[in-house]
Amino acid sequence: MAVFKLDNVEDLYEIGDVLGSGHFGQVREVRERLTGTLWAGKFLKLQRSVGSRFGLERKSVEQEVEILQSLQHQNVMALKDVFESRAEVVLIVELIRGGELFDFIAEKENLMESEAIDFLKQILQGVCYMHSKQIGHFDLKPENIMLLVKHAPSPDIKIIDFGMAHRFIQGVEYRSMGGTPQYIAPEIINFEPLSTAADMWLSGLSPFQGETDEETLKNIVAMSYVFEPHYFSQTSSMAKDFIQKLLTKDQRERMTAEDCLIHPWIKPL
Ligand SMILES: Cc1ccc2c(c1)c1c3c(c(C)cc1n2CCCN)C(=O)NC3=O
Numbered sequence: 001m002a003v004f005k006l007d008n009v010e011d012l013y014e015i016g017d018v019l020g021s022g023h024f025g026q027v028r029e030v031r032e033r034l035t036g037t038l039w040a041g042k043f044l045k046l047q048r049s050v051g052s053r054f055g056l057e058r059k060s061v062e063q064e065v066e067i068l069q070s071l072q073h074q075n076v077m078a079l080k081d082v083f084e085s086r087a088e089v090v091l092i093v094e095l096i097r098g099g100e101l102f103d104f105i106a107e108k109e110n111l112m113e114s115e116a117i118d119f120l121k122q123i124l125q126g127v128c129y130m131h132s133k134q135i136g137h138f139d140l141k142p143e144n145i146m147l148l149v150k151h152a153p154s155p156d157i158k159i160i161d162f163g164m165a166h167r168f169i170q171g172v173e174y175r176s177m178g179g180t181p182q183y184i185a186p187e188i189i190n191f192e193p194l195s196t197a198a199d200m201w202l203s204g205l206s207p208f209q210g211e212t213d214e215e216t217l218k219n220i221v222a223m224s225y226v227f228e229p230h231y232f233s234q235t236s237s238m239a240k241d242f243i244q245k246l247l248t249k250d251q252r253e254r255m256t257a258e259d260c261l262i263h264p265w266i267k268p269l
Pocket of ligand 1: 077
């Protein structure tokens with residue numbers, strides 16, 4: 001069993017404002033007392049009793065930490081320290097101030113395909129790196145793609161939140177039902193053995209969005225989507241080819257992150 005630092009996190013870090021919260025718990029800005037450096041603290045509530053509906057199993061937190069400790073890449077959120085008390089574990093991670101990529105794009109009048117390609121290249125480089133270590137993220141969605149700083153000439157992308165991540169072991173099957181309905185791959189809905197290909201079922205604007213989660217899931221399994229002219233009329237055929245090769249139902253046929261990085265839309269000849 002992994003043992004994290006038992007010091008009181010507040011002895012080393014001044015706890016600041018809440019930056020966000022979600023299934024994982026809360027993220028707060030923290031200031032390292034020794035250096036004055038700002039970090040983000042991810043406060044994860046642990047289950048008080050086995051099987052409790054509230055809080056996370058310690059085992060799943062240990063898995064997230066073990067995965068983060070094995071990832072060092074400029075497009076993946078960095079883990080600095082881990083503290084634990086009786087009821088919670090605190091991950092001290094890189095502070096990412098640029099906000100979510102989704103909001104950055106939404107705030108722009110229009111996004112040039114060249115800008116989209118720059119962002120996509122960084123995401124693919126981060127995903128390619130984690131897949132090369134047999135690690136799948138399993139919750140890649142716009143909310144988990146952030147910008148290190150907002151107003152940089154070419155903003156750095158950071159992939160965050162490895163709470164659903166899994167390290168594959170040769171010959172050991174892995175199935176999961178987790179994820180966010182409009183972004184999960186058909187093999188997850190069908191509870192089939194998974195691979196890192198599930199991360200490649202990328203879609204920012206989900207073309208499968210239904211009125212309800214149930215309808216969305218049916219759309220995904222039925223592969224019923226169209227490139228709505230309202231959103232895709234200005235999208236190049238190369239870009240649509242790229243999207244279609246990702247939204248491939250058979251995970252064995254779907255482009256890998258490596259394939260994507262050499263696709264003509266991303267890497268013109
Ligand atoms: C300035 C700011 C605002 C919201 C933040 C973060 C930073 C943030 C951060 C992280 C996570 C997992 C979630 C975060 N959230 C929650 C929302 C993420 N989709 C993180 O790992 N570093 C962050 O700075």
